[in-house]
Amino acid sequence: MASVALTHLDPASRAAARGWSDLTIRNMFIIPTLAFLIVFNIFPLIYSLGYSFTNFAANRSEPWQFVGLQNYRELLSDDHIWSNFVTTAKYVIVSVTGQMIVGFGLALLLNRSFPMKGLITTLLLLPMMMSAAVVGLFWQLLYSPSWGPINYVFGLGDFAWLSNPDSALYAVAITDIWMWSPFVMLLSLAGLSAVPQHLYEAAAIDRAGWWYTFTRITLPLVSPILLIALIFRTMEAFKTFDIAYTMTTQPTAELIAIRLYKQAFQQWDTGKSCALAYIVLIMVLAITNLYVKYLNKVKER
């Protein structure tokens, strides 16, 4: 009878009736989460920070030695690493700019009523649901100079997108734009749908033009959510590995994540690769902080 009576109570009261306090319930969820975070995130983070000051190599049985800042010094004075950073910066700029333009453009087009809007929106979302490695292989075929449809459609003949050192990086960036523009589109659509309609009606009464409405109403109100999309995509683009790794071996498209992988799992230079991972982490944090500061300013307006 008691259990039947309990079902009529709200969850907190039911828990209280069973003798669980709010604190107990909170702890039931928080303690496992904290434990998970500490074991799988914080502990490896601190452990790898320690390794970054050693000459530890995971494939050697000799004991490691403390080398201080040597790994960081060597990495920051290595031309190859700087060239990887420059390549990554180029890639992030091209890829994220492309995604923002295409994604926001698509959102503007979809933010109006037309037949089969739902189906078209769903189809546009498909690329980002695919595995990055599969997308890489798929686009490798699309770019093929022998049988790929891209050269055929654009009349580019035998142009070798991925073998050409000058175009390989951009070919990978185009693929990333195709894959992740829908993500920007989705966030932008959410932002656009939140803009109060009465503002557009007031602008229409005042006979404001499209450009004026766009720059004075749409863009300012959507910009906080666009900045969030920008933060996510910049962080992700900075870490890109799979698409670039599967598509080309051009050194001009060797992103910092690929260099990190080679250092850690092909050369087993564990200490140095930990140091490189920290340099990348610091850079991503610095860029993200800049964005967040700007985002706060935009929100305050």
Place this chain on the structure above:
Amino acid sequence: MRKLVTSVLAGIGLTLAYGTSVHAQDKELTIFWAEWDPANYLQELVNDYMAETGVKVTVQTTPWPDFQTKAFTEFNAHGDAYDLVVGDSQWLGAGSTQGHYVDLTDFFNQHKLTDVMAPATIKYYAEYPGGSGKYWAIPLEGDAIGWSYRKDWFEDPKEKEAFKAKYGYDLDVPKTYAQLRDIAEFFHRPDQKRYGVAIYTDNSYDAMAMGVESAIFSYGGDLGDYASYKVDGITNSKQAAAGLEMYKDLYKFTPPGWGKTFFVEDNQAITGGLAAMSMNFFAFFPPLVNKATNPYADVTGFFANPGGPDGKRFAALGGQGVSVVSYSKNKDEAMKFLEWFIKDDTQKKWAELGGYTCSQAVLKSEAFQKATPYNKAFYDTMFMVKDFWATPEYAEVLDQLNQNIYPFVVGGKGTAQEALDKTAADWKATFTKYNRYK
């Protein structure tokens, strides 16, 4: 009473027999290798071992790009997932010095394997350091760079006439790299979707390095002195630069977009009717003689790597030896398996199934050399092979070579001499870092 005793004894006998059988079935060995045809042949071969001994042997495979990473991740974790590994020849240094492989020197000497296996396979698949008489693997799959070509294109009278008119000698299987280059140029007809040659260009592991070193060795160059780690004047010698220059020259006659190619693409160049000649490891040739996978199977021929300007003739070594993993819990059982594997009958069966035996007797036999259209070329090649560095830091050294030669060959940046000068400098710095100069 007698019935009772008989029944009890029979019961005990059955139980013992059943128990023994279950015990044998319980024994299991796992061999780790890359995912390719020879691994399937090996699985077929070891099924015989299971039939003979009751020990189940599984050949576990992983795609080539993951092979090294997966194997070394397991080694570094001192994992016992694999009892034996068919590791790449360049792993020998890392596998032996870092304690991943069991020392097989006694086994090697006891079975006089230096007399049984082909000399090159012992030198490159088994011994580390070179010349030390310490052995860490049993040569399992011999392999090296070879070539396939379109016999029908080569034998077409019109083509022969046109070739002779242009180059002044008969169109035939190339004896030198210079001839190979001429033939590649002759058949390179992009307007007809026909191309001269398919070579390795992928620089993510050892594909391009293997292709390039085949040319460098044949041009009289070397990658360095593997005993003293001397690289200055060897890695960047004029002969080495000439070999690299030739490889870049060949790249001009490859199909378009040939900048990330390895064994799959080079076989496709033949099966797709794209190229006149294609470089590949011999172990990847079986699909080229199979009509189901190659519509041009009847008109596909094979030849060994051509020579350089001074008549020197070498080919990059592929292939692998099988090593016992030192973290295995079944080391004794693994050693028993190796004893079975080196038997003459087993080696013969291995070759019949399609594996490239390293047994001298089988290799020299007429039956082996006539078994496939490419076995004779393979036999010739196995006596002129050279390998990459097997030093424990080979992965770093390989990456540095890739970083320097790829932009020259595929990107057209700089010169061959500059690429090799930079490689020599990088390697010297790496060997200094690992205290190789003592």
